[in-house]
Amino acid sequence: MSVSMNLNCPGLYCGIKNGSEQCGACPRGERTNIMKICQKCMDTPELYDWLYLGFMAMLPLVLHWFFIEWYTGKKSSSALFQHITALFECSAAAVVTLLVNDPVGELAIRSCRVQMLSDWYTMLYNPSPNYVDTLHCTQEAVFPLYTIVLIYYAFCLVFMMMLRPLLVKKIACGLGKTDRFKSIYAALYFFPILTVLQAVGGGLLYYAFPYIILVLSLVTLAVYMSASEIQSFKNLVAKKKRLVVLFSHWLLHAYGIISITRLDNLKQDLPLLALVPGPALFYLLTARFTEPNRILSEGGNGH
Incomplete structure (x- = not known):
């Protein structure tokens, strides 16, 4: 439904389309400006x-x-190949998603800037000018930012169904016929969950x-x-897999710190990255004091 423009276009997100005198929802890729006129989004995404x-x-x-590690990590040598395949699937899906998004064929994005939380939930702000009919904007x-994630998940699912079953069938011979595909079945469950999470809570996740x-x-x-019963540096370096897990978590710590600070002030924000190893070092230094066997033995000696 559209409403003729009188004094002003009602609602937060209703606007006048280019070449039109009707107030309504702006086309995809456009957003209303201060004058309530639909304007094409030409900004580039910020670091955040x-x-x-x-x-x-x-x-x-x-x-x-x-899930690959959960179902096949300890039973089959194919886990590493499945990890690499999953990385390739997600990377290929990300590249294709960028290519099909506007501007098409370029690894770039034009976007509208996020101004407030309500920008993610425009369906909740459809006005009712005469308190009877609703103007859907x-x-x-x-x-x-909203739809590109959903498109990416769709491509991830497509690439997984194209590549992973063939790979698993070829190299996961050490597993049973049902066990070898369990990581794929798990993905068929968590992709719909991620889709609903983005559709409902995308704005909350953004902040x-x-x-x-x-x-x-x-x-x-x-x-x-x-x-893993890691209580000392010696136990930590005993296996390469443990170091890989540790460095992966450190990268996540650094990613979180950069996301919070947004690196607005490099002199102030970059030193915060020195805190990344802190939690692991604190755990290693204090783990021996919280060992259950030691606590129980000291408690028994006290009695």
Whole structure:
């Protein structure tokens, strides 16, 4: 429905299309300006926008790696090849997503700047000028941050279904017929969950993802080191896999810190990256004091 323009175009996101006198939703890739006229989005994403897209792109990759390790890591030597394949799938999906997005054929994005949380949920701000009829002005005010993630997930799923079953069938001979495909089945569950998460909570994730990264990376690192019974530097360097996990978490810590600071002040923000090894060093230095056997033995001696 459209409403004739009188004094002003109502609502936060309703605007006048180019060459038209009707007030309504702006076409995709456009957003209303101060004069309530639909204007093409010509901004380039800020560093924070790229970091957000990177976070959303990492989610399926991390989940792929987790389930591959969970189902095949200890049973088959094919886990490494599946990890590499998952990385290739997500990387190829990211490149193709950028190429098909406007401007088509370029590894670049034109975008509208995110101004406030409501920009992500324009459907909640459709005005009712006469309190009877609703003027539907739902649009992607944060173009393309909302839909580009959904497109990326779709390509990830397509590439996974094209490549992974063939790879697993060829190299996962040490696993049973049902076990070898469990990591793929898991992806068929978590991709719909990620899609709903983006569709419903994309705006909340946009503002909260730096803190989510820091909290999850700290918790998962502590759980991993505890489950692996790593209580000293010697235990840590005993296996290369443990070092890979540690450095991966350090990269996540650094990613979270950069996302929070946005590197607005390099002299002030870059030294904060020195805090990245802090949680792991603190755990290693204090792990022996919290060993359950030691606590129980000291408690028994006290009695």
